[in-house]
Structures are given as C-alpha cells and as structure tokens.
Amino acid sequence: MIKLVPRGERSRAMAYMSPVFAGMLTLLTGGIFFATLGLDPLHALSVFLIAPVSDIYGIAELCVKAAPIMLCAVGLAVAFKAQVWNIGAEGQLLMGGLVGSAVALQFGEAEGFWILPTVLISGMIGGGLWGLLAAWLKTRFNANEILTTIMFNYIALYLLLYFVHGALKDPDGYGFPESALFSDAATLPILIEDTRIHIGILFALFASVSIWVLMQRSFIGFQIKVLGADANAAKLAGFKHKHLVWIAMVISAALAGLAGASEVTGPIGQLIPSISPGYGYAAIIVAFLGRLHPIGILFASILMALIYMGGELAQIELNLPLAVTALFQGMLLFYLLACDVLINFRIKLKTAATNAAMGN
Amino acid sequence: MDTHHDAGGTLNLRLRLQGITKQYPGCLANDRINLAIEPGEIHALLGENGAGKSTLMKIIYGVTKPDAGQVYWQGNPVTIKDPATARRMGIGMVFQHFSLFETLTVTENIALALGEDAGDLKVLADKIRTVSQRYGMELNPERHIHSLSVGERQRVEIVRCLVQDIQLLILDEPTSVLTPQEVDTLFITLRQLADEGCSILFISHKLKEVQDLCHSATILRAGQVTGDCIPAEAGATNMARMMVGDDTPISTDYPKAEGGEVFLKVHNLSQTTEDPFGINLKNVDFEVRSGEIxxxxxxxxxxxxxxxxxxxxxxxxxxxxxxxxAGEPAGHLDPKQRRQRGLGFVPEERLGRGAVPEMSLKDNGLLTGFLQGLVSNGFINRVATSQFADKIIDDFNVKTPNQQTAAQSLSGGNLQKFIIGREILQNPKLLVAAHPTWGVDIGAATAIHEALIRLRNDGAAILVISEDIDELFLISDRLCAICNGEISPSKPTQQTSIEEVGRWMTGIFDTETHAVAQESV
Incomplete structure (x- = not known):
C-alpha cells in the first residue's frame, strides 16, 4: 500500500524538482498516447518537441511565442503571490490588443518615434483597466476574482469581435473581419532579418527582471508577499490590503495588456479576431510551473511555446488535431499539481501486515 | 524512579504504559515512558509545553500510534487503534481545544460524539441531565453551544465522557480556560469521580493545582520521565526543578512600580461586532501610565x-x-499610524499574525520593523534589515540556526522571544502584549517577563492581556479583568487578591468597599 507521510517541513529540493518530474511524466504519457494512436512514440515526440526548433527560424519563432506567455506569466506571478487569483490574463491580453490596435489605427500612416510607445502604453492601460475592474469588484463588493476575471475574458473576446467586425474593420478589406495593416511606425522592429522575432521578447525579459527587483528588493513587493502568505499579519502590520490587491492586479493586467499590444503590433501587424491562441490561460500553467519566480517562468514559457509549436507541426506532419497542444498543457498542469503534493509529503510503501487488531 | 507498581500490583492497575516511544520528524516526543495509574487515582502528568504530554495522551486515546512500547489496560496488553476503540474501553478525553458545533444543542453535540451509541435523543437528554446533576455540573441539554460560556462548554465535554461507562478520564490543561471559582467547582467534580473509582489523568503545567488535586504525579521533560512523586509531599520547587531541569532559572518576584503620566487612555469604548459569536465591547474605560504594567x-x-x-x-x-x-485621539488611526506614535504590539497568535510562518526571521523582523529605517525610497535596506534581525536574535537570546530560518521552524518560546524582541527594540512608548507566555516553556517565560519589566523600567506603558492569572499577579503593577465585553475597575496588584480578580472575571465588578450595595449578578 502506498501511503503519504507528512514531511514535517517543506522540501525545497522537491519544490524545484516537481516541475521537472511533471515535465518527464508528461513526456512519458505523451509517448504512450502517441503509441496508442499507432505512431512511433520517439518519432512523434521528436516531431513535437525537437523538430520545431531545429533551425534558426524555429528558434526565432519559439521566442515570438514565448514572449507573450512570459509577459502574462510574470505578471500573474505577482498577483498569485498576493493570493489574488487573476485568471483573466487572456481577457486583459485581448483588451490590450484591442485598445492598442484602436490607437495604432488612429495614426494612419503618420511617422514618429513616439507612435509605437503610445500604442504599447495604450495597450497596457487597456489591459490594466480591465484588470482593475475585477480588483474593484473584489475590494468593493467582495466579488470572487476567479469568477469575475473568467467572465471578463469572454466579455473582452466579444468586445474585440464587435470592433473587428465593426468600427475597426478595414474599409478596403473586402468585408473580411480584419483591421487595416498598421503602419511601420506602429509596428515592432524585427530583431533578426528574415524571421518574425521582434523586440517583444526584450520586453518580456525586461519585465522579468523588473518583477524580480520588485518582489525581492522593494517594500511593495515584500508587502504583496506578506499579504499572500498571511493576510492577518499584513493587517496587523498596517499594510493596506485594498491597495496591495489593486497594485498586484494592475501589474499583472498591464503586462498582459502589453503582451496583447505586442502581438498586434508584432507578428500579426493588424487586429484580427484571433490574436491569442489562449496565451493568457497557458500563462497560468507557466506561472505555477515556473514556481512564480521569473527565472523559472523564463524556462516554463519556452517549454509552453514549444508545446504550441509542436502542436502545429504535429498537425501537419502526423495528422493529429491541434487539440494535442491543449492535451499536453493539461497533462503538464495535472502532473505538476500531483507532484507538488510531494513538497509537503513523502511516499511511504508499507506492507499490509502492520494493521494489528486490538487485544483484550 | 518509582517502580513499586510493577512487582505485584500490575493486574490491579487501570492503565500501565511501558517504554512508550514516539519519534516525530526532528523531535523525539516520547522517549521510553513508563506510567501507571490505579483505579480511583487522580494522576498528574506534569511538564512544560513541548515536554511530550500531548503526544503521550494522544497515544493513550488512540489518536497516535507509538513507535515502540506497550500499553496495558486492566493488566492486559492492548493496542488502541483509534479513539472509538478507546471510548469503548472506557477511556474519555477532554481536549484543551473543544470540538463542539456552535449551532447545535448540547444533546446534539454529545450524540454526534457518541455516534451509534447515542441512541434516542430524548433518552440521551435525560441522561445528560441526570449525570450533570449528579456531579454538580449544571447543564441544560437543550441549549445551543454558542450561548454557553467557556466553562459550560468544558462541562459539555466532560459530561460527554461521563454518559458512557467511564474508567479513565483524561483532561488536557482543563483549568486554563476557567476562572478560579470554576476551577474549584471542577475539582469537586473530579474528586467525586475518583471516589467512585474512575481514574483521572490530569495534564497540567501548573504546580499549585497539581498539589491541590492529584494523588500522584509523573513529570516529563523533553520527552522523558524525570520523576514520579506525591505532589502533596514533594515541594513545589522540587517539582519545578524536575520540569525545567537544573540550568533554567525559576521565576521570582519583581518589584512593583507606580508609573507616571497616563499614556494610553481608553474612554467609553463601545463596539458592536458583526461576528455572530463575537463579543460587543461596552463602555470600556481604563488607563495605562508610562512606566507601569x-x-x-x-x-x-x-x-x-x-x-x-x-x-x-x-x-x-x-x-x-x-x-x-498621550492625550491625542488615536481611535481613527490605522496600525501603521499607531506604530508611528509609539505602539508596539504582540498578538496572541504567533504564527499567522505575529509572524509569517514561511518567511525567514529576517523578513519577519521587517514585518513590523519597517519604520526603523529599514526601508529607503521604497526599497528594502538589506544590510539594515539583516542587522535588525541579528540584534533581536542576540539581545533576546533567540535559539535559531540563523536569521534565514523560517519562523515556523522555531519553537513557540523562541519565536515569542523574537516577536517580543522585535517590538521592544523599536522602543515602543506603549506595548500591548496578548498572552505573552502562552505555550512557552518556563525558561523563555522568565526571559519574556524580565524583558517586559526592563521595558517598564525604561518608562514604557505596558498592557498585558492574559488568561494566566498567576502570570498577571507576577508582573502587573495594576490589575483589572474583562468579562463579556466590560472591564472591571482596576486596583494595584498588592491591594487585590486572586479571589477578587476571580470575581471580576465572572462579571462582579463591585469593589470591597461597597460590595453589599451593588450585589448584582
């Protein structure tokens, strides 16, 4: 019989190893899954995980996909540290993309170095305000932010669809639900010629460093951590609960907004109905997989980006549906949660004979 | 060590433990413990917090299994696999923290605890009434728990054990929640039970009670039995020595002080709580002077x-x-603003309010010390924060590997020394301390008392709220009591008595001078 025995103390080693175990278990299960579909598991896994990054274009593409995930996830890490469960990165990303696009389209073909920053900041504000709405509902009416942010995701999606089919639709676009292409001044510069890699990845890295400084060195970050770890201690110390919830929410939402604005001004270049294949949801998994730490999130974002690319390639080369991406994401989260049990518990194998009955 | 039981009387013993050993991660909670209880005996299990008393009684009650050793019940070796088994054998237990449902009645609570043995609720209610009257513990079976006082709730727990055929009653620190008068009533009940042949295992760290009540005592220290004695004959000092060991100073007297200017004045403080089980404060009125406790x-x-x-x-x-x-209105100020005006605060819950369990001592120093120059321009001054934590650890003799240790891995006493040290090193003008030595070993308690007296002598106003009446008499310069949201008049410690404070605790606030005029209960 397998028994879980409390360790007595949190195992730090297991906290770091758990994502690794989860990754390996996901690979193993993925292999079994491919085998049952009649595919050679090793070949399928290599198509899924190695082939996508076998050339410079693939690596560049990996960065393109990792950037928005990383931006969302480092922001979510701040909110989650405060025990503010923002599930709404997707909606905040969409709002960032929508507001950013609306601003970018206003400039038309105008030139100027200030156009791009204006567009990006508008996206951050759009996403940030979308998050603040949920924060306000939480602190004012005690509305559960998990529910409100999920619902806001749908509202954001339909707002985006409304505008892309309406006010923001390209008048010369033959009726397709797409905006006009943004001007060069409102488009993110490409880093490497002939690839799609753009400076959005630098935003993501810069955001990671900033968040690390915020959480490790600043007093605000300290208060956020105390609030999350022990709300009563935070209250007794005089930390302002509402302010901290707002700050945590606005940081995570603004970064998601930046991710959205970077997508429309970067690889997409216009506003379209589907600007995110669920990056905001994937970022939740990434944030936990990365242990809410910027460095962990960096690696986890790359893995998640790889799963996105692998899913696309598996569709082409192996005739598998795109749902395989969601399947791998789900397995990863499932195994992570399961392995996390081992941080506080250890497995003890015991024989059945120890259950002695009472004498007398 | 006392071994006379083992020779011929083994079969007559109600309970005998031999070589009980229990290892927890990082702590040997029970180390080869022997214990024997005769029928009708009131046996004390005496020891400080962390000595292993709770583990041992959990083993007897079947909550925990020992790693080694044997339990004998009425002379036969037994394995008690769970509390239900223990109950069927006739072992009853009253925990320190009650497990009662506030919204259910007395009968319903007892029925839940008994499970299938409860039978018809009406019959059970009659039985509760009979048993409670027989042992002098008035209890109305129809009342809801939330309307009962703490003392009455304890009666529910005891009656729960008595409605069954009971042979051994285990009580864990039963007096810590009672007024002195309620303690006397409880002791009468326990003596009556013992006279009828029920054995009682009385767990306590209070020597005086043990001397008043118990026939014999087993003393534990750090998981081992350090001695058996007859409390009435062994001196209190001897028993205390066995409890704490030779190298710990046992608390003495502290000189009393008068204090100077009033620093904290609470005037007509009334408050209605939204919590259905909370207490409303009613016209609370008191003052604390600088330089007094x-x-x-x-x-x-x-x-x-x-x-x-x-x-x-x-x-x-x-x-x-x-x-x-200091004469300035402060009722509208938030905790930080009050700290800026000189408040230091030691809450009741060490982990979960006083300190963040999983954070390091360094971070926990910053938790309330942030006004002491540990933060500049919104960034944490890491050197200063580190020095502050080290100073607390050094000055208050906190036993910890280093300042990176998580608060939750410190013992209660060490963490409390850290928290009190953190507050005192901020030079508070007013220190409010709730239950400062609750669950703390005698050595740490003495250190904490000395620190409070030093702070008082340096001119701080100190308010101590405690359930430990002996502690209050030891360190307070003036005393009062709180009952049902009202506060009694205060008196200098030397001019009052345990009996008078006990009356205040039950809500009789008349002072001796006009006691007859205001007899109002």
Missing part, C-alpha cells in the same frame, strides 16, 4: 480579541477620542 485578566472569549483589535488599529473606532495616545 496593567494586567487584564479574563477567561478567553470575553472580548479580549475585540479589545486587542481596537488597540492595534485592525478595527477602527467611530469616535477617534475613544482611544487616546
């Missing part, structure tokens, strides 16, 4: 938490003038 006695759940939250700033007052710091 005011002790507030009272049974838990009489408004202490609400008063403490009002003083810390966790709940704000409608009227700022209800709380004055």
């Amino acid at each position: 005011l002790g507030v006695a009272g049974v838990a759940g009489n408004g202490q938490e609400e008063l403490l939250a009002a003083l810390s700033g966790e709940t704000l007052e409608a009227q700022a003038e209800e709380i004055l710091f």
Whole structure:
C-alpha cells in the first residue's frame, strides 16, 4: 500500500524538482498516447518537441511565442503571490490588443518615434483597466476574482469581435473581419532579418527582471508577499490590503495588456479576431510551473511555446488535431499539481501486515 | 524512579504504559515512558509545553500510534487503534481545544460524539441531565453551544465522557480556560469521580493545582520521565526543578512600580461586532501610565480579541477620542499610524499574525520593523534589515540556526522571544502584549517577563492581556479583568487578591468597599 507521510517541513529540493518530474511524466504519457494512436512514440515526440526548433527560424519563432506567455506569466506571478487569483490574463491580453490596435489605427500612416510607445502604453492601460475592474469588484463588493476575471475574458473576446467586425474593420478589406495593416511606425522592429522575432521578447525579459527587483528588493513587493502568505499579519502590520490587491492586479493586467499590444503590433501587424491562441490561460500553467519566480517562468514559457509549436507541426506532419497542444498543457498542469503534493509529503510503501487488531 | 507498581500490583492497575516511544520528524516526543495509574487515582502528568504530554495522551486515546512500547489496560496488553476503540474501553478525553458545533444543542453535540451509541435523543437528554446533576455540573441539554460560556462548554465535554461507562478520564490543561471559582467547582467534580473509582489523568503545567488535586504525579521533560512523586509531599520547587531541569532559572518576584503620566487612555469604548459569536465591547474605560504594567485578566472569549483589535488599529473606532495616545485621539488611526506614535504590539497568535510562518526571521523582523529605517525610497535596506534581525536574535537570546530560518521552524518560546524582541527594540512608548507566555516553556517565560519589566523600567506603558492569572499577579503593577465585553475597575496588584480578580472575571465588578450595595449578578 502506498501511503503519504507528512514531511514535517517543506522540501525545497522537491519544490524545484516537481516541475521537472511533471515535465518527464508528461513526456512519458505523451509517448504512450502517441503509441496508442499507432505512431512511433520517439518519432512523434521528436516531431513535437525537437523538430520545431531545429533551425534558426524555429528558434526565432519559439521566442515570438514565448514572449507573450512570459509577459502574462510574470505578471500573474505577482498577483498569485498576493493570493489574488487573476485568471483573466487572456481577457486583459485581448483588451490590450484591442485598445492598442484602436490607437495604432488612429495614426494612419503618420511617422514618429513616439507612435509605437503610445500604442504599447495604450495597450497596457487597456489591459490594466480591465484588470482593475475585477480588483474593484473584489475590494468593493467582495466579488470572487476567479469568477469575475473568467467572465471578463469572454466579455473582452466579444468586445474585440464587435470592433473587428465593426468600427475597426478595414474599409478596403473586402468585408473580411480584419483591421487595416498598421503602419511601420506602429509596428515592432524585427530583431533578426528574415524571421518574425521582434523586440517583444526584450520586453518580456525586461519585465522579468523588473518583477524580480520588485518582489525581492522593494517594500511593495515584500508587502504583496506578506499579504499572500498571511493576510492577518499584513493587517496587523498596517499594510493596506485594498491597495496591495489593486497594485498586484494592475501589474499583472498591464503586462498582459502589453503582451496583447505586442502581438498586434508584432507578428500579426493588424487586429484580427484571433490574436491569442489562449496565451493568457497557458500563462497560468507557466506561472505555477515556473514556481512564480521569473527565472523559472523564463524556462516554463519556452517549454509552453514549444508545446504550441509542436502542436502545429504535429498537425501537419502526423495528422493529429491541434487539440494535442491543449492535451499536453493539461497533462503538464495535472502532473505538476500531483507532484507538488510531494513538497509537503513523502511516499511511504508499507506492507499490509502492520494493521494489528486490538487485544483484550 | 518509582517502580513499586510493577512487582505485584500490575493486574490491579487501570492503565500501565511501558517504554512508550514516539519519534516525530526532528523531535523525539516520547522517549521510553513508563506510567501507571490505579483505579480511583487522580494522576498528574506534569511538564512544560513541548515536554511530550500531548503526544503521550494522544497515544493513550488512540489518536497516535507509538513507535515502540506497550500499553496495558486492566493488566492486559492492548493496542488502541483509534479513539472509538478507546471510548469503548472506557477511556474519555477532554481536549484543551473543544470540538463542539456552535449551532447545535448540547444533546446534539454529545450524540454526534457518541455516534451509534447515542441512541434516542430524548433518552440521551435525560441522561445528560441526570449525570450533570449528579456531579454538580449544571447543564441544560437543550441549549445551543454558542450561548454557553467557556466553562459550560468544558462541562459539555466532560459530561460527554461521563454518559458512557467511564474508567479513565483524561483532561488536557482543563483549568486554563476557567476562572478560579470554576476551577474549584471542577475539582469537586473530579474528586467525586475518583471516589467512585474512575481514574483521572490530569495534564497540567501548573504546580499549585497539581498539589491541590492529584494523588500522584509523573513529570516529563523533553520527552522523558524525570520523576514520579506525591505532589502533596514533594515541594513545589522540587517539582519545578524536575520540569525545567537544573540550568533554567525559576521565576521570582519583581518589584512593583507606580508609573507616571497616563499614556494610553481608553474612554467609553463601545463596539458592536458583526461576528455572530463575537463579543460587543461596552463602555470600556481604563488607563495605562508610562512606566507601569496593567494586567487584564479574563477567561478567553470575553472580548479580549475585540479589545486587542481596537488597540492595534485592525478595527477602527467611530469616535477617534475613544482611544487616546498621550492625550491625542488615536481611535481613527490605522496600525501603521499607531506604530508611528509609539505602539508596539504582540498578538496572541504567533504564527499567522505575529509572524509569517514561511518567511525567514529576517523578513519577519521587517514585518513590523519597517519604520526603523529599514526601508529607503521604497526599497528594502538589506544590510539594515539583516542587522535588525541579528540584534533581536542576540539581545533576546533567540535559539535559531540563523536569521534565514523560517519562523515556523522555531519553537513557540523562541519565536515569542523574537516577536517580543522585535517590538521592544523599536522602543515602543506603549506595548500591548496578548498572552505573552502562552505555550512557552518556563525558561523563555522568565526571559519574556524580565524583558517586559526592563521595558517598564525604561518608562514604557505596558498592557498585558492574559488568561494566566498567576502570570498577571507576577508582573502587573495594576490589575483589572474583562468579562463579556466590560472591564472591571482596576486596583494595584498588592491591594487585590486572586479571589477578587476571580470575581471580576465572572462579571462582579463591585469593589470591597461597597460590595453589599451593588450585589448584582
């Protein structure tokens, strides 16, 4: 019989190893899954995980996909540290993309170095305000932010669809639900010629460093951590609960907004109905997989980006549906949660004979 | 060590433990413990917090299994696999923290605890009434738990054990929640039970009670039996030595002080709580002078938490003038603003309010020390924060590997020394301390008392709220009590008595001078 025995103390080693175990278990299960579909598991896994990054274009593409995930996830890490469960990165990303696009389209073909920053900041504000709405509902009416942010995701999606089919639709676009292409001044510069890699990845890295400084060195970050770890201690110390919830929410939402604005001004270049294949949801998994730490999130974002690319390639080369991406994401989260049990518990194998009955 | 039981009397013993050993991760809680209880004997299990008393009684009650050793019940070796088995054997247990459902009646609670043995509720209610009357513990089976005082709730727990055929009753620190008068009543009941042949295992760290009540005592220290004795014959000092060991100073007397200017004035503080089980504060009125310690006695759940939250700033007052710091209205100030005006605060819960369990001591120093120059321009001054934590650890002799240790891995006493040290090193003008030595070993308690007296001598106003009446008499310069949200008049410690404070604790606030005029209960 397998028994879980409390360790007595949190195992730090297991906290770091758990994502690794989860990754390996996901690979193993993925292999079994491919085998049952009649595919050679090793070949399928290599198509899924190695082939996508076998050339410079693939690596560049990996960065393109990792950037928005990383931006969302480092922001979510701040909110989650405060025990503010923002599930709404997707909606905040969409709002960032929508507001950013609306601003970018206003400039038309105008030139100027200030156009791009204006567009990006508008996206951050759009996403940030979308998050603040949920924060306000939480602190004012005690509305559960998990529910409100999920619902806001749908509202954001339909707002985006409304505008892309309406006010923001390209008048010369033959009726397709797409905006006009943004001007060069409102488009993110490409880093490497002939690839799609753009400076959005630098935003993501810069955001990671900033968040690390915020959480490790600043007093605000300290208060956020105390609030999350022990709300009563935070209250007794005089930390302002509402302010901290707002700050945590606005940081995570603004970064998601930046991710959205970077997508429309970067690889997409216009506003379209589907600007995110669920990056905001994937970022939740990434944030936990990365242990809410910027460095962990960096690696986890790359893995998640790889799963996105692998899913696309598996569709082409192996005739598998795109749902395989969601399947791998789900397995990863499932195994992570399961392995996390081992941080506080250890497995003890015991024989059945120890259950002695009472004498007398 | 006393071994005379083992020779011929083994079969007559109600309970005998031999070589009980229990290892927890990082701590040997019980180390080869022997214990013997005769029928009708009141046996004390005496020891400090952390000595292994709780583990041992959990083993007897079947909550925990020993790693080694044997339990004998009425002379036969037994394995008690769970509490239900223990109950069927005739072992009853009253835990320190009651497990009662507030919204259910007495009968319903007892029926839940008995499970299938409860039978018809009406019959059970009659039985509860009979048993409670027989043992002098008035109890109405129809009442809801939330309407009962703490003392009455304890009666429910005891009666729960007595409605069954009971042979051994285990009581874990039963007096810590009672007024002195209630303690006397409880002891009468326990003596009556023992006379009828029921054995009682009485777990305590209070020597005086053990001497008053118990026939024999087993003393534990750090998981081992350090001695058996007859409490009435062995001196208190001898027993205390066995409890704490040779190298720990045992608390003595402290000189009393008068104090100077009034620093904290609480005037007509009234508050209505939204918590259905909370206590409303009613016209609370008292003063604490700089350079004195005011002790507030009272049974838990009489408004202490609400008063403490009002003083810390966790709940704000409608009227700022209800709380004055050095004459300035402070009732509207938040905790940080109150700290800026000289408040230090030691909450009841060490982990979960006083300190963040999983954070390091360094971070926990910053938790309330952030006004002491540890933060500049919004960034943490890491050198200063580190020095502050080290200073607390050094000055207050906190036993810890280093300042990176998580608060939750410190023992209660060490963490409390750290928290009190953190507050004292901020040079508070007013220190509010709730249950400062609750669950703390005698050595640490003495260190904490000495630190409080030093702070008082340096001119700080100190308010101590405690359930430990002996502690309050030891360190307070003036005493009062809180009962059902009201506060009694205060008196200098030397001019009052345990009996008078005990009356205040039950809500009889008349002073001796006009006792007859205001007889009102």
